Amino acid sequence: MRGITIVGALLAVCAAAGVARAxxxxxxxxxxxxxxxxRARARALELIFDRATYRxxxxxxxxxxxxxxxxxxxxxxxxxVRAWLDADAARLEKSAAQREALLAADLEALGPWQRALxxxxxxxxxxxxxxxxxxxxxxxxxxxxxxxxxxxxxxxRLQLGRPALAIDGRLVASARGHSQEMRRLxxxxxxxxxxxxxxxxxxxxxxxxxxxxxxxxIAKGYRTPRAAFEGWYRSAGHHRxxxxxxxxxxxxxxxxxxxxxxxxxxxx
Numbered sequence: 001m002r003g004i005t006i007v008g009a010l011l012a013v014c015a016a017a018g019v020a021r022a023x024x025x026x027x028x029x030x031x032x033x034x035x036x037x038x039r040a041r042a043r044a045l046e047l048i049f050d051r052a053t054y055r056x057x058x059x060x061x062x063x064x065x066x067x068x069x070x071x072x073x074x075x076x077x078x079x080x081v082r083a084w085l086d087a088d089a090a091r092l093e094k095s096a097a098q099r100e101a102l103l104a105a106d107l108e109a110l111g112p113w114q115r116a117l118x119x120x121x122x123x124x125x126x127x128x129x130x131x132x133x134x135x136x137x138x139x140x141x142x143x144x145x146x147x148x149x150x151x152x153x154x155x156x157r158l159q160l161g162r163p164a165l166a167i168d169g170r171l172v173a174s175a176r177g178h179s180q181e182m183r184r185l186x187x188x189x190x191x192x193x194x195x196x197x198x199x200x201x202x203x204x205x206x207x208x209x210x211x212x213x214x215x216x217x218i219a220k221g222y223r224t225p226r227a228a229f230e231g232w233y234r235s236a237g238h239h240r241x242x243x244x245x246x247x248x249x250x251x252x253x254x255x256x257x258x259x260x261x262x263x264x265x266x267x268x
Contacts, residue, residue, distance in 0.1 A: 139169025
């Protein structure tokens with residue numbers, strides 16, 4: 001009985017989203033578009049994470065041209081798919097029951113488009129919650145420029161097929177604190193001269209997140225959130241960090257000094 005209920009709910013979800021027309025021209029167009037996008041993403045990610053081609057030694061300069069071309073192909077393939085996903089997700093949001101049925105569905109029971117739509121709905125939820133953050137339960141709230149920086153990072157992640165990262169106030173605090181200290185003590189490095197704050201692991205733990213997998217990007221000389229993003233995009237190690245297997249992030253700035261902290265907090 002439960003299996004019938006789930007199948008019925010999924011059919012209702014697909015019908016509500018307008019993607020259940022077997023053999024329909026629009027459905028076939030979407031599937032072809034999604035296939036093109038996935039191929040382009042796979043190629044771009046292969047290049048970005050190939051340390052022999054996109055080398056840390058020269059900050060990726062030797063491989064940046066190839067990466068740019070691959071990412072541009074992703075961007076072109078992503079535009080129509082994103083528009084279709086947005087339209088289907090907007091229709092789903094008119095029915096909480098159908099949306100939640102899709103989010104609760106077993107991935108193996110879904111086709112490629114429904115899986116993509118499910119992830120898109122999850123990502124939209126994270127993006128909305130990021131914009132709504134005012135007083136986080138822990139840490140600090142992002143300022144407008146810091147929130148915008150997260151937005152640029154997430155939009156790029158979505159383009160490359162990575163899940164959106166949720167803002168964590170503790171990561172905002174650790175990132176902002178590092179930018180402020182670099183300004184105050186006049187240095188630019190991942191390693192702080194201050195005992196107890198020397199590594200990003202120590203700074204994130206000090207902000208209240210504990211000892212968890214973390215990553216950090218820093219930048220200097222960028223006046224806008226977008227410029228900081230572009231700087232990291234054009235540096236191999238920083239680029240890979242922005243696309244890493246994280247779940248949360250925080251950005252912190254002080255003038256033209258920027259820090260991103262990434263983490264995967266323990267469940268619960």
